[in-house]
Amino acid sequence: MIGENKEDAHNLALPYDTFDDATAGGDSPYKKSLNGVWKFYWQMGLETMRTDYREAGFDDRTWDNADVPSLWQLNGYGKPVYLCNSYPRVLSAKKSKIPTINQKQNELGVYRRSFTVPANWDGKEIFLHFGAVKAGFFVYLNGKKVGYSQGSMTPAEFKITDFVKPGENQITAEVFRYTAGTYLEDQDMWFLSGIYREVYIYAENKLCIKDFFAKTSLDETYTDGLLNLEVTLQNYAEKAEDAEVEAWLIDDEKQTLIDTVPIQATPGQSRLALTHVVEKVRQWSAEVPNLYKLVLVLKQGDKMLSYKSIRIGFKIIEIKGNVLMVNGRRLIIKGVNRHDFDPDHGWAVPRERYYQDLYLMKKANINSIRTSHYPDDLLFYELCDELGFYVMDECDMETHGVRRKDVPGDNPMWKEAVVDRMERMVLRDRNHACVCFWSLGNEAGDGENFMHMRNAALALDNRYPIHYEGDFDLTKSDFISRMYPLRPIVEKLKNQEAIKATVFDTVANALAADNKKVPVEMYKTKPVMYCEFSHAMENSLGNFQEYVDDFEQYEHMCGGYIWDYVDQSIRVVEDGVEKWLYGGDFDEGRTNYYFCANGIIGADRKPHPSYFEVKKVYANIKAHAVDVARGVVQIQNKNLFVSLEDWMIKWTVTVDGAVVQEGTVDSPAVEPLTSKEITLPYSLKSLPTGEALLTVSFVTKTDKPWIEAGYEQTFDQFVLENRPAVKSPAEGKVEFTKSGNTVSLNGNGFAAKIKGGALISLAYDGLETLDAMQPMKPNFFRPLIDNDRSYLNFVPKIVRIHPLYQWDRTSRQIKAARVKVKRLAGGQVQVNVKWLAPFVYGVRTVYTFDAAGRVAVRHCAAGILLPMLKVGLRTGVNPKLDHAKFYGRGPHETYCDRKTGGKIAVHEMKVAELEHRYMRPQENGNRTDVRSLELTGEDGVGIIIEAPAGKDFNFGAGYYSQEKLEAAKHLYELKQDPYITLNIDAAQRGVGGDLPGNTVLHPPYKMHSFKKYSFEFTVSPKK
Incomplete structure (x- = not known):
């Protein structure tokens, strides 16, 4: 059962009493919100269920209070569960037992409240609207069962005229955490439950406009707007009624009466249609989102029954040949996937958060949004209409963990459910100008049920291309849609070459992929779209520029959607400490840990460095x-x-x-x-x-x-x-002494010491600039980013078996094999250090000191067998030198494959601001193409590090050692060191992002074995 006594889906326009009110919009006088405080009861285990609360007179005063909308796991009832590609154990994944729910582990949330019906609604039809409830629920009113709904991302409405009474009415919503419908909701997100979108009652006349569809388009010349209006009247009376429907179109202050259509409304539903041409229409696009107001008036003679209004836009989305077009011009999707998520409220997203998200996207030059992987709240579409975004509206349908088990596949058991979900989305959203594509769902396998969904969508609105990435035989989708294509596949897609399924693809498809064959002839009529690409898992989004270059160069490549927009981290505050939590932090059992953090912005909406890369590349x-x-x-x-x-x-x-x-x-x-x-x-x-x-x-x-x-x-x-300006060494003689591998040096106002080959002290006029707790030594390791960890992201408890940890051991085991000192002709002193460690060779550091304390450093190294993570030097710095000023790419973090968005300039900030706080601590804060770096105290005194003319280096500085960053699982676990860790690097490999949680680096961004990496810089006093 997918529903009982539910109303058919329709657009959500509500009635007004006057034309002016309908034009102005705002709250209808025939809508009453039931949001707010409800009484709440929670039960774990449903082998036995109490039912006494269904009675109207039940005393719920001892129950807890719960806000509606909200999700009960975020209010302390039950546990949030994060999974990216499977189901909680409560749901059987055995093919013969699908759908089976272990009721011992299921949960029940019961919501109760009272309300009154406004007196001026007397004689009208009353409806109860739930914006979204997860996962399924029964409704009782005044002790009587009203109905049932599942399909948890679109509204459920019930006609309650026969259930309400004068005075106080009591409503009970009996919500189940898991239902059979949960098998269709295996999206990469938290498993949560509750009433999480708005609840209200509303009233309609006995004769009313039940639904209407403003089917807009453009003529062949893209000059005039075409409006085909379909209106559905509902007559709840037992006899026919004569009526008229007026249609008005408002453009700014200009009001045009389109037509007045008489109709005899027989009991039940009646339909009428009209057409209209808007000459020299103001087109809608994401760049210029022109909107018109459509007002419908239902009247009987001089008696006005009601007014309804919506905003509409005139556009046309076409595929010409294999090129995607909007209003006659080639469209490149510069998009992002967006989960409807808030760190404090989950899917009960506050109103202001929608504005914040869409404003941030506009600022980043994003033009399209995929509602991954379910329809969003109505406000989202209204704002996208107004601000201008091309929206891919995606059906609430993903069966990732059982998609190879005929769910939904060809199984007739699932047909009604998946078609219902598709139809309800289309019927709710088809009037929105922003909607440009219908998507059948995500990662749900293939089969005949997808053709049923496609046909159902096109029967309701045939204007837009249909998308579905899992379409293996390329009959359901109008796009050749791919996720995370690697470069060999990208080259074939660019050149419109046949793609064959390899043995690897067969194995991958059985596990997690949808690597389908693409015959050459398919390119003739289908654009190539990346529905997910550039996986932005924390420190990621490498080589993003290359993808967009392809989109711009090849007309049949219509763009794609970054995965994804926002981290799905849950925020809690304990003892005044803010904690950002992910899968496994709630002792919930099976989890995919921190795979929930894939956004170009954090859950708190602070941009990650990848956001600025997107902004620049999408411009x-x-x-x-x-x-x-x-x-x-x-x-x-x-x-x-x-x-x-x-x-x-x-x-x-x-x-x-x-x-x-x-x-x-x-x-x-x-x-x-x-x-x-x-x-x-x-x-x-x-x-x-x-x-x-x-x-x-x-x-x-x-x-x-x-x-x-x-x-x-x-x-x-x-x-x-x-x-470049020519800098000569300072005149004068540097004094030094050598005892074993320890070298002490003195000059004009400076002193330095090298111990065991490592520079441990560098003082200018008595100011010690370094910290001996972390001597300057060669370093080949970075705290592994998620992409470095690769498939061990799924089993982080054994992540230390990863081969890349060899570079941690190499860095810790490195020893000075030889320290030589010699005086140069100009009085300078040169210290030459040869280092030995496993998996590296040719590791040399040469320090040259002049009399003014200027230290020229040359460093080189090469790796064997395993490609290195980086080549550079790490040192501790006096924490008083906490002001950084650098000339290079910034101000934000950059890496060799993600630096296009960094501006070459002089940037100043506190050292703490150089760090970037990803949800899971890892390598962060690097700056590329750096010509110079100053680290100074409040008085402006400190050190300046400079590259030779025409050269540069990488650097990163912060208060957490790489050992602490590697060991910590959460930000709140980090404790600052008593010194600043400074990394100065010749090279560091890229961050990658072609595949989820994998580096898969392109050749220019790799570090190659048996290749010598070297660089030079100088350290001087800054006075």
Whole structure:
């Protein structure tokens, strides 16, 4: 049973009393919210169930209070369960026993409250609306059973006219954590339960507009808007009624009466249709989301029965050949998958969070959202209509853990359920301008039931392409949809070559993949889409630029959706300590641990560094160098429908990070999909010596809902010239003594000591800059990021067996085999250290000290057998030197395969701000392409580390050693060291992200065995 006495799905427009009220929108006078405090009872184990609470007169005063909407596991009842691809043990996964639920482990949540029906609703039909309840529930009203519902991501409505009474009414909702429907809800998310979207009652006249569908499109020239309006009237009386329906279209203040259609409404449902052409329509797109207001008036003669209204947009989504189009222009999906999640409330997402999420997406140049993997709250679609996003609306249907067991497959047992879920989503959402694609679900196998879902969707709304990635025979989906394609497959998809299923694919498909065959002929009519790509699991999203380059170069590659938008971490506060929790933290049994953290932003909506990479790579404006010596650049507008007049160009010329020239110019009127050359008014004459860079920024001229004027939408940078200043060693003699492998050095205002080959002390004018607790030694290890851990992410208890931990052992076991000291001709002293350790060779560190305390460091190493994680030096730094100023890519963290979004500039911050706090502690805070770094105290005194002209290094600094980061499972477990850990690296491998929880590095971002890595830098006093 999927439902009992449920109303058919429909759009959620509610009635108003006047035309002006309907036009203005807002709360209907015929809606009464039941949100708020309900009485709550929870029971674990359902072998026996009490039923006394169903009675109207039951005394629930001793019960707990519960907020509606909410989820009971987040309020202390039961345990949250996180799984990414399987089911809790309460649900049998044995094919012969599906669907079977162990009722000893099932849970019941009973909600009760009272309400009154407004007196002016007398004589009307009354309905009870639940926005979403997980997983299934019975409703009782005044002691009588009203009905049942499952399918937990779309509304359930019941007609309660015959159940309500004057005065106080008592409602009971009996909610089950697991039902047979849970088998269709195995999405990569927490298993939670409760009434988590709004609850209300509403009233309709005996004769009412039950539903209507504003089927909008464009004509063949994309000039005029086409409206085909279908209206369903419901007559609850026992006799026919004559009526008229007026349809009005409002564009700003202009009101147009489209038509007045008479109808005889017989008992039950009657339907009418009308058409209208809007000449020179203002099109809707994500870039220019023009909306019209449609108002329907139901009347009998001069008597106005009710008014209903919605906002609509005119657009057309097409596939021409194998190219995806919007309003006649090629569309590239620059998208993201988004779970509807809040760290404190789960799926009961607060209203302000929707605004925050969509504003952040707009700022990051994201144009499309996949509602992974279920329909969202109504507010989400209303905001996407208004702000402009292309939405892939996805059905609440995933059977990941049993998808190879004919669920739903070809099994007729599941047909009604999956078709019902599809129809309810389409009927609720089809009027929204933002909806552009219907998706049949996610990771649920293949079979005839998907064709039933496709046909059901197209019968209700045939305007949009249908998507389903698990479509093995390519008959249900209008796209060739792939998840996480690796480079060999990417090359075939780009070149429209046949893809055959290998033995590996067969094995992978049996476990977790959907690596389907693609015959060449399929490319003729189906665009290639990556419904999930660039898996952003904490420190990830490497080589993102390469994917988007492909989308822009190949017309049949229509883009894709990053996995995913937001971490699904649950926040708790204990004894004043904020804790971010993940799977396994609730002693819940089977779990997939921290696989819930895949977002480009944290659960608290603080952007991860990957967010800024997305912002830069997804940008639709770009500057290209033409003749930058003369100031000539080309401005490219990748937008489809807007010119660049709303942006201003801000340009700066810097030398070694210092601004020497700057200015602003209005962006030229570069039309969509065109380019134009401009000349910026700077001069290269008389520039100081150093590296001269041109930065071209595109900033907004006016305020928008999501940003204020002056916001930098994107930027590009160009090297103008590089004339390094010549630095000579200081004159004078450095004194030194050597005892065994210990070398002590003194000069003009400085002293240094090397012990066992490691620099342990470097003092300037009495200020010790280093910390001997962490001597400067070679380092080859980084605290493993999730992608480094690979498949051991699923069994973190044995993660130490991973071969990459060899580099931790190598770093700990390294010893100085030889320390040589010699005096150079200019009075400098050179200390040459040869290091020995397993799995490396040619490890050398050469320190050259001059009389002023300037230390030139050269370091090199090569690995054998296993590719290294990094080559560099690690040292402790005086914690008083807690102010960092660096010239390189920033201000946020960057890595060699994720640095496009980092701006080369001088960035300043506290050392603590250099760190990035991922949910699970791991390698973080690296900066790439760094020319210089200053670490100073409050007085500005400290050290400066510089690369030679034309060279650079990586660095990371923070208060947690790599040992502590590696050992900690949660942020709250970390305790600061009494010193700053500074890593200065020649190279560090990329972070990857092509596959979930795997690095799968592209060749440029790997570190290769038997390759020598070397770099140089100098350390000097900063006074």
